[in-house]
Amino acid sequence: MPEPLLDVRALDAYYGDFQALFGVSLRVAAGEVVAVIGANGAGKSTLLKCIAGVIPSRRDAILFDGEPIGDAPAHTVVARGIALVPEGRRLFSSLSVEENLLIGGQLGRPGPWRLSRIYELFPTLAARRRVPSTSLSGGEQQMVAIGRALMSNPKLLLCDEISLGLAPVVVRDVYARLPAIVSEGSSLIIVEQDIVQALKAADHVYCLQEGRVALAGAAATLTREAISAAYFGA
Amino acid sequence: MEWANIVIQGVLIGGLYAMFAAGLALIFGVMRLVNIAHGDLIVLAAYIALMTTDTLGMNPLLAILIVAPIMAAIGYCLQRALLNRTLGDDLLPPLLVTFGLSVIIQNALLELFTADSRRLSAGAIEVASFPLAPGIWIGVLPLLQFVVAVAVIGALQLLFYRTAFGRAFRATADDQSVSQLMGLDNRHVFALAMALSLTVIAIAGVFIAVRTNFDPAIGPARLIFGFEAVIIGGLGSMWGTLAGGIILGVSQAIGAQINPGWQLLAGHLAFLLILALRPEGLFPKVKG
Amino acid sequence: MTASFKVEHATRSSRIGMAAFAMALLLLAAAPAWGGRDDLRLLAEIYAYVALASLWNLLAGYAGLVSVGQQAYVGLGAYVLFASTILAGVHPLLAVPVAGAVAAIVALPVAGLMFRLRGHYFAIGTWVVAEVFRLSASQISALGGGSGISLPASIVTAMAPSRQLREFLIYWVALALMVAVLAAIVLLLRSRYGLALTAIRDNELAARSSGVDVTRTKLVVYILTALGTAMIGALIFLQKLRISPDTAFSVNDWTAFVIFITVVGGIGRVEGPIIGTIVFFLLRQTLADLGSLYLLMLGAVAIAVMLLAPKGIWGFLAGRFGWQLLPLERRLRFAADARTT
Numbered sequence: 001m002p003e004p005l006l007d008v009r010a011l012d013a014y015y016g017d018f019q020a021l022f023g024v025s026l027r028v029a030a031g032e033v034v035a036v037i038g039a040n041g042a043g044k045s046t047l048l049k050c051i052a053g054v055i056p057s058r059r060d061a062i063l064f065d066g067e068p069i070g071d072a073p074a075h076t077v078v079a080r081g082i083a084l085v086p087e088g089r090r091l092f093s094s095l096s097v098e099e100n101l102l103i104g105g106q107l108g109r110p111g112p113w114r115l116s117r118i119y120e121l122f123p124t125l126a127a128r129r130r131v132p133s134t135s136l137s138g139g140e141q142q143m144v145a146i147g148r149a150l151m152s153n154p155k156l157l158l159c160d161e162i163s164l165g166l167a168p169v170v171v172r173d174v175y176a177r178l179p180a181i182v183s184e185g186s187s188l189i190i191v192e193q194d195i196v197q198a199l200k201a202a203d204h205v206y207c208l209q210e211g212r213v214a215l216a217g218a219a220a221t222l223t224r225e226a227i228s229a230a231y232f233g234a
Numbered sequence: 235m236e237w238a239n240i241v242i243q244g245v246l247i248g249g250l251y252a253m254f255a256a257g258l259a260l261i262f263g264v265m266r267l268v269n270i271a272h273g274d275l276i277v278l279a280a281y282i283a284l285m286t287t288d289t290l291g292m293n294p295l296l297a298i299l300i301v302a303p304i305m306a307a308i309g310y311c312l313q314r315a316l317l318n319r320t321l322g323d324d325l326l327p328p329l330l331v332t333f334g335l336s337v338i339i340q341n342a343l344l345e346l347f348t349a350d351s352r353r354l355s356a357g358a359i360e361v362a363s364f365p366l367a368p369g370i371w372i373g374v375l376p377l378l379q380f381v382v383a384v385a386v387i388g389a390l391q392l393l394f395y396r397t398a399f400g401r402a403f404r405a406t407a408d409d410q411s412v413s414q415l416m417g418l419d420n421r422h423v424f425a426l427a428m429a430l431s432l433t434v435i436a437i438a439g440v441f442i443a444v445r446t447n448f449d450p451a452i453g454p455a456r457l458i459f460g461f462e463a464v465i466i467g468g469l470g471s472m473w474g475t476l477a478g479g480i481i482l483g484v485s486q487a488i489g490a491q492i493n494p495g496w497q498l499l500a501g502h503l504a505f506l507l508i509l510a511l512r513p514e515g516l517f518p519k520v521k522g
Numbered sequence: 523m524t525a526s527f528k529v530e531h532a533t534r535s536s537r538i539g540m541a542a543f544a545m546a547l548l549l550l551a552a553a554p555a556w557g558g559r560d561d562l563r564l565l566a567e568i569y570a571y572v573a574l575a576s577l578w579n580l581l582a583g584y585a586g587l588v589s590v591g592q593q594a595y596v597g598l599g600a601y602v603l604f605a606s607t608i609l610a611g612v613h614p615l616l617a618v619p620v621a622g623a624v625a626a627i628v629a630l631p632v633a634g635l636m637f638r639l640r641g642h643y644f645a646i647g648t649w650v651v652a653e654v655f656r657l658s659a660s661q662i663s664a665l666g667g668g669s670g671i672s673l674p675a676s677i678v679t680a681m682a683p684s685r686q687l688r689e690f691l692i693y694w695v696a697l698a699l700m701v702a703v704l705a706a707i708v709l710l711l712r713s714r715y716g717l718a719l720t721a722i723r724d725n726e727l728a729a730r731s732s733g734v735d736v737t738r739t740k741l742v743v744y745i746l747t748a749l750g751t752a753m754i755g756a757l758i759f760l761q762k763l764r765i766s767p768d769t770a771f772s773v774n775d776w777t778a779f780v781i782f783i784t785v786v787g788g789i790g791r792v793e794g795p796i797i798g799t800i801v802f803f804l805l806r807q808t809l810a811d812l813g814s815l816y817l818l819m820l821g822a823v824a825i826a827v828m829l830l831a832p833k834g835i836w837g838f839l840a841g842r843f844g845w846q847l848l849p850l851e852r853r854l855r856f857a858a859d860a861r862t863t
Contacts, residue, residue: 092412330781334824
């Protein structure tokens with residue numbers, strides 16, 4: 001079996017004295033889409049932040065391309081090829097749409113994603129490239145956030161609750177772009193509260209409950225009952 | 235006619251004040267730090283210019299080419315080694331550490347150079363002047379300094395709004411955690427910002443050295459002028475800072491004309507007036 | 523049914539502290555008996571700094587108003603004293619509370635302006651105000667303008683018949699003023715205002731959302747601090763018998779040293795300034811001959827403390843051992859609870 005792109009092994013995470021993750025293990029293969037679902041506070045965002053280096057972890061708890069990166073600071077993790085689309089979009093308010101995208105490409109990592117390709121993926125943004133990012137609709141801001149992360153040509157894209165606060169029509173629109181992202185060579189981890197959308201988009205699913213992996217498996221094989229039980233806790 | 239000359243002089247020195255302010259505002263914008271030692275660093279630059287001209291015998295205005303890189307290096311190291319450790323939610327540490335720094339710089343300069351007043355000579359350009367209109371004379375040196383000040387502010391605007399460098403500064407100023415997700419190392423970005431601020435300070439310091447008598451104690455007053463120019467002009471706007479500096483300079487010039495002892499007071503009162511009537515400043519940047 | 527409760531403030535260490543304090547006070551009050559002229563002058567200076575630092579601590583450490591311009595009120599108090607005695611014939615000792623009252627009145631519009639500035643900009647703004655006061659003072663020719671003025675002999679002798687008695691009087695007033703300032707601060711902190719202040723110190727946003735009127739609390743603290751600082755300033759210069767704008771509004775003497783004392787002693791704790799003043803004077807007695815090197819070292823020590831031990835000496839000790847010199851804790855004692863916590 002080939003080396004997984006991302007190998008998370010028995011990851012613990014703390015906020016001060018509070019433990020948010022307990023021995024979480026997870027794997028993402030190249031070209032795969034993995035969904036992480038769970039109730040509020042289950043630790044989904046925390047998991048992504050650990051992978052992205054925002055929260056420091058044990059060095060060998062996270063292996064990327066075979067390299068241990070658990071304790072690497074966030075700005076070096078991007079350089080290795082992991083990009084995070086943060087929860088709540090978090091666009092730079094004094095930058096325009098295009099500037100937000102450009103700063104995503106700050107590192108100049110080689111790859112297919114450049115400004116013109118991003119505008120192909122999200123045509124509505126092209127018309128509004130000079131507009132201050134804060135005056136866009138929620139859905140458009142989400143596209144900018146994703147585009148910004150893509151500009152660093154990541155091998156692994158982490159999406160934290162991209163459906164949050166968006167109308168269902170808009171959510172479907174955003175999710176419709178994901179296959180194009182995968183086909184250009186990025187693997188995905190999507191953290192979602194919208195289970196239906198997550199199951200449709202993902203190859204593999206992990207369900208977190210109170211900081212632990214309660215269920216893991218191929219999306220097609222999981223039953224509604226099993227997911228419910230894992231989500232809420234039997 | 236007399237008043238026209240006064241106002242022009244005020245405008246010209248306003249450029250210098252705007253440079254004090256630009257360095258201060260830059261740092262505050264990027265990392266929410268107000269450097270109490272700002273004025274003393276300007277004086278430090280003046281003394282470095284003094285040492286440079288003494289040892290190399292060059293014209294002080296050319297010495298900027300040497301003083302600026304030295305000050306930039308000092309700024310980078312200062313931020314990395316000391317000031318980065320004070321940043322956080324609490325405003326006391328950076329304030330008190332830079333206050334301590336101010337005391338240290340002043341007294342170190344006092345030890346090294348004594349309290350004697352110094353001044354650098356730039357040669358014939360100091361007394362040269364030309365008539366703008368009948369009865370209105372402009373000194374060449376003050377005009378040069380004003381033009382350089384405007385150029386510096388223009389360059390800063392360009393840097394901030396048209397380069398990747400500036401984009402990195404603005405992004406870090408907006409959101410320090412997300413900027414890291416772009417691959418930006420905050421410690422490095424902040425240190426670069428401080429280096430940039432000190433480069434501007436270097437130019438200002440050399441101008442001071444040529445224009446007035448300086449001694450280790452004049453730092454705090456420069457800090458105050460810079461601060462007043464920032465507040466009068468409005469936070470977040472470089473050109474507003476230029477306007478603020480000019481208004482301050484003109485107020486001081488008018489005050490001095492009425493009564494020589496009122497020069498500084500007039501400037502402070504103009505500042506307090508703006509604070510009372512329009513606290514956001516005259517040209518605050520409105521965020522989209 | 524609501525249980526009845528009492529709020530207790532004392533702890534074991536604070537009882538020890540208070541006892542020690544009381545004994546020290548008796549000893550110091552008797553100083554004219556065992557101390558020489560120089561000792562009395564030095565002690566009076568120490569009292570002044572303890573009081574000034576305690577007030578700055580209240581302002582910065584509790585109310586979050588970091589001012590580098592308190593010298594404005596030191597100088598204002600001093601100038602009001604000189605003005606009221608020389609120009610209006612007020613008795614010198616009476617002029618001290620007069621100075622406080624004037625400062626309290628002046629502080630109101632000053633706060634109105636300064637509160638428009640936030641954080642670091644507020645700090646520099648207070649410095650500007652101090653400069654305005656200084657420059658204005660040098661414009662008053664009746665009080666010596668830029669070079670200053672000495673207190674006329676007639677006013678000096680009006681205080682007491684002999685020089686010795688006069689010095690004893692000033693000494694006791696200085697001691698009483700320090701005790702009064704400390705007592706006022708302790709009482710303030712024990713009151714509901716104090717609870718609000720401690721909440722503001724710990725987390726201003728949380729305090730605001732708990733219903734604390736943050737602006738009003740800060741305003742009250744600002745005015746009271748101005749009042750106290752001015753009275754101390756008046757007394758300091760009454761003792762010096764001479765005033766000038768540069769000495770009365772000196773940033774070094776009345777702000778830099780005060781900040782050093784508070785930072786090293788421990789910000790946000792009442793005991794801090796007391797410890798800090800002792801450290802400051804020990805350093806001064808041993809090192810002041812070094813001139814600007816001494817000041818340089820003070821700056822370096824302050825920076826080191828701020829970075830390595832931000833809670834200061836007392837903060838470190840209190841954190842480690844739970845000590846308290848002054849009764850400032852709050853514990854609820856219910857009527858039904860027979861045990862002592």
